[in-house]
Amino acid sequence: MLIALGVTGGIGAYKAVEVCRGLQKHGHDVVAVMTRSAARFVGPVTFEAITRRPVITSQWKPGINTRLRAERSDEASTEPWRSRGDIEHIAIADGIALLLVAPCTANVIGKFANGIADDFLTSLYLATRAPVLLAPAMNSNMLAHEAVQRNLQVLAARGVGFVEPGEGYLACGWIGKGRLAEPPEIVSAAVRALAPADSLLRGRRVLVTAGPTYEDIDPVRYIGNRSSGRMGFALAAEARRRGARVTLVAGPTRLAPPAADEIVRVRSAAEMHAAVLGGAEGADVVIMAAAVADYTPADPASHKVSKQDGPLTLTLERTPDILAELGRARPRRASGSPILVGFAAETADVIPRAREKRTRKGLDLIVANDVSRADAGFDVGTNVVTVIGDERQREVPLQSKERVAAAILDEVEDLLRARAAAPARA
Ligand SMILES: Cc1cc2nc3c(=O)[nH]c(=O)nc-3n(C[C@H](O)[C@H](O)[C@H](O)COP(=O)(O)O)c2cc1C
CATH class of the missing domain: 3.40.50.10300 (CoaB-like)
Known part of the structure; x- marks a missing residue:
């Protein structure tokens, strides 16, 4: 299945590379979507090499749509993006089985919760009907802040899934809750989120x-x-x-x-x-x-x-x-x-x-x-x-x-x- 892996601007962004590999080992295809800040932490080329797909770093750069469309249907893959009139984030929103964001910053959590769509990832969140799974990661005080907690509650009430951040040594030098969950845990949660909703084996x-x-x-x-x-x-x-x-x-x-x-x-x-x-x-x-x-x-x-x-x-x-x-x-x-x-x-x-x-x-x-x-x-x-x-x-x-x-x-x-x-x- 095709998974959109959103990568946002936190220090844990490098761990998304391992998450990507883990998803592939489970037989899933991954398209990486990076925010501008994420690209300052890890180079898009890394994800491009691993996913063997163009990495989406902006909504103003077309490209991947042609390939996705060809996989979804029998339409010719050579058709230029703009001549179809498809809008990139809408096409991807339709084609993915899961939107996973790891790490997910306080900023993106806030945008998702409030319907702000000012870049590709946040527009994709609003456009997709696929399940959404977030792995938040941030400084403990940020995580505990009322604003962030409220946003998390809004998203949970909307059915968004979470991979809880862990406790430990944070990049800011603090020790506390807010550390990105380990990649195998994130991959397991993603695999479970992809399970057919009506399977009686779910959780057994x-x-x-x-x-x-x-x-x-x-x-x-x-x-x-x-x-x-x-x-x-x-x-x-x-x-x-x-x-x-x-x-x-x-x-x-x-x-x-x-x-x-x-x-x-x-x-x-x-x-x-x-x-x-x-x-x-x-x-x-x-x-x-x-x-x-x-x-x-x-x-x-x-x-x-x-x-x-x-x-x-x-x-x-x-x-x-x-x-x-x-x-x-x-x-x-x-x-x-x-x-x-x-x-x-x-x-x-x-x-x-x-x-x-x-x-x-x-x-x-x-x-x-x-x-x-x-x-x-x-x-x-x-x-x-x-x-x-x-x-x-x-x-x-x-x-x-x-x-x-x-x-x-x-x-x-x-x-x-x-x-x-x-x-x-x-
Ligand atoms: C070195 C560094 C590390 C950061 N780590 C985090 C983090 O782990 N979590 C977080 O929510 N923000 C973190 N930030 C702040 C975000 O990068 C900032 O809010 C940015 O606007 C997020 O952009 P994005 O959400 O579009 O990726 C960090 C910033 C810097 C400079």
Whole structure:
């Protein structure tokens, strides 16, 4: 999605560069809009290089509109700005999914609150219908001033979102409240603000596991599996896009994990077990997409096992069944029971086995995955699954793991909706 990142004239303007990068890592496009004062703190060229778009520093300099218009529609991108008669800030106002201002000065807060539109950013604020998120930053006395506080209240009442300034050492030499929130916090707030307003995952805690586990035989050898982590990563990213607070528990994978509120790296099934049981406390949804080893060497050697004549016998013992344990713990939990979603990776009798596993482990949903197909399951970008619940079964045809993740989370949201409605019916 396209985000307008407003940068205003505060000392924290340099941190907007990191905010910009964070938004891009979440797959968003950014157009930077700088006030005249902001350009005295950071050079527009920096944002231009990072966003790969012209930076808007004045309403009297046309340019970016042509490109934006081409992205929004099938109109020719070569059409000169003025011949269309579009007005730059109006065109951008229509094209953005979010207006984020970080840092936001007392001055811009005042202008937004009072409808003053004397530059591009303040005109854009009035022209856009996109959600607005501000990260104020200023000296503590400025922040505490009645005028600023009143302006903040006016904006809050209008539905504007805020990323609260933090306490700490201020550029003016003071220590107090007014410091720009840290860039990851601003990025998380922006991602949440972009979540579909009607998503039931908004604000919920979702724990997702991903990837394989490695069970050590000795210090140099292990038993692993072919899971790449792609499916779990896609689920974590989609849950976050829908506004959930995501904890990702990831086994050893080559792929970089998506952004999450918390990422716990584990290696073995035992580590995965500890991380999930700890993280599941307080979770609303637990999705176990990881391929956790069922067996682990009973007695891993502390030194490298030497080659010997003849066969080598390895004794394996069962690893803890994490999902079954979570399923058994459900009735005892005071904090309410999370929705439990498991995966059944099978190569034969996929649906009957998955059904049986769902009942045996006390799961709400099971995602049956035929991993014998070349285009589904482990280490490919696509998947085809069947999502099986208590009373329903949904076939999700072959498509990208990102889209499969969206289909699975649609089912999770349906369950959340049904749960919310259940007491009303009773
Ligand atoms: C070194 C320096 C640092 C400043 N830091 C801030 C700040 O953090 N917050 C703020 O509201 N104003 C700050 N100001 C004052 C603003 O730059 C000033 O109000 C300016 O008019 C803001 O313009 P703008 O809101 O259009 O970007 C600072 C000024 C200077 C010279």
